[in-house]
Amino acid sequence: GAGVSQSPSNKVTEKGKDVELRCDPISGHTALYWYRQSLGQGLEFLIYFQGNSAPDKSGLPSDRFSAERTGGSVSTLTIQRTQQEDSAVYLCASTQQGGTEAFFGQGTRLTVV
Amino acid sequence: DQQVKQNSPSLSVQEGRISILNCDYTNSMFDYFLWYKKYPAEGPTFLISISSIKDKNEDGRFTVFLNKSAKHLSLHIVPSQPGDSAVYFCAARGGSARQLTFGSGTQLTVLP
Numbered sequence: 152g153a154g155v156s157q158s159p160s161n162k163v164t165e166k167g168k169d170v171e172l173r174c175d176p177i178s179g180h181t182a183l184y185w186y187r188q189s190l191g192q193g194l195e196f197l198i199y200f201q202g203n204s205a206p207d208k209s210g211l212p213s214d215r216f217s218a219e220r221t222g223g224s225v226s227t228l229t230i231q232r233t234q235q236e237d238s239a240v241y242l243c244a245s246t247q248q249g250g251t252e253a254f255f256g257q258g259t260r261l262t263v264v
Numbered sequence: 265d266q267q268v269k270q271n272s273p274s275l276s277v278q279e280g281r282i283s284i285l286n287c288d289y290t291n292s293m294f295d296y297f298l299w300y301k302k303y304p305a306e307g308p309t310f311l312i313s314i315s316s317i318k319d320k321n322e323d324g325r326f327t328v329f330l331n332k333s334a335k336h337l338s339l340h341i342v343p344s345q346p347g348d349s350a351v352y353f354c355a356a357r358g359g360s361a362r363q364l365t366f367g368s369g370t371q372l373t374v375l376p
Contacts, residue, residue: 184363186366192368193270193368194355195366196366201362207362207363210363242307242308251313252298252310253310253364254310255300255307257305257307258306258307
């Protein structure tokens with residue numbers, strides 16, 4: 152596709168439920184990132200995938216968070232047993248091989264009630 | 265531990281004047297710096313970048329300056345336009361980490 156696509160654009164879920172957020176990166180981009188932005192905060196790094204290398208999970212806030220990237224393309228971020236503090240905009244970005252500029256999707260606004 | 269800091273949460277300037285957005289960092293291993301602009305309900309969009317081996321990069325109305333000794337970078341927008349009103353994030357990459365580390369953002373408002 153022309154840009155990074157994220158779905159859903161908005162998600163409201165009840166506390167304790169699991170959610171899955173999807174990211175389709177720009178075709179051919181080898182690196183994929185997940186960030187989140189809580190209200191009034193900056194962008195918090197969550198996880199980074201680069202090609203076939205082991206992902207950098209150093210930003211995941213707890214073991215309730217996990218992500219996978221299938222076939223080197225689409226990625227899914229899963230949050231288990233959601234809590235109210237998980238409410239944020241979750242942003243996905245991708246970068247081409249050797250590139251430095253990350254291109255972001257429009258984000259998924261997650262609200263845990 | 266904030267490695268990238270934007271100490272001004274907001275900035276207002278008159279249309280036509282210069283906007284200067286500032287960013288400080290602590291990690292001397294950062295080798296690349298970027299500025300992103302973000303409108304409400306949209307993802308951040310890339311604006312301009314600079315390698316650590318340079319001290320200035322210019323693209324139209326936008327210029328980024330890097331002072332490595334002070335671990336400081338700034339984004340100059342001149343002349344400022346109302347459409348420039350957005351949140352501006354600085355970001356840095358470096359060392360073994362390939363992810364971008366972002367500052368907390370500065371809300372720029374350009375007054376007509």
